Amino acid sequence: MFGSRLTNTMRQFSTSALRRGHAYSGPGENLPFDTHSPVKLTLYFGIFMATGLGIPFIAVRHQLVKSKG
Incomplete structure (x- = not known):
């Protein structure tokens, strides 16, 4: 029960991290310079x-x- 919940949470985090990547803003746009x-x-x-x-x-x-x- 706990393992599947943890796996589901990890899967949701990885997809949200991919969404926050440079796919929408272009490469280099998320850098501090x-x-x-x-x-x-x-x-x-x-x-x-x-x-x-x-x-x-x-x-x-x-x-x-x-x-x-």
């Missing part, structure tokens, strides 16, 4: 990658400066 401007997208991607890659180097520099003082 604009994908229509390639220059803006490249700039945002570059800033995102530079901060993620740069944080370890900044942390090491901070520790080295801190240990000298």
Whole structure:
């Protein structure tokens, strides 16, 4: 009894999740940034990658400066 109710709930959730996908709005419309401007997208991607890659180097520099003082 409980198993069939759980299966039914899971089936309803999966179909509603599919309905909320990009089928009605188009691909990229559900993203939190604009994908229509390639220059803006490249700039945002570059800033995102530079901060993620740069944080370890900044942390090491901070520790080295801190240990000298």
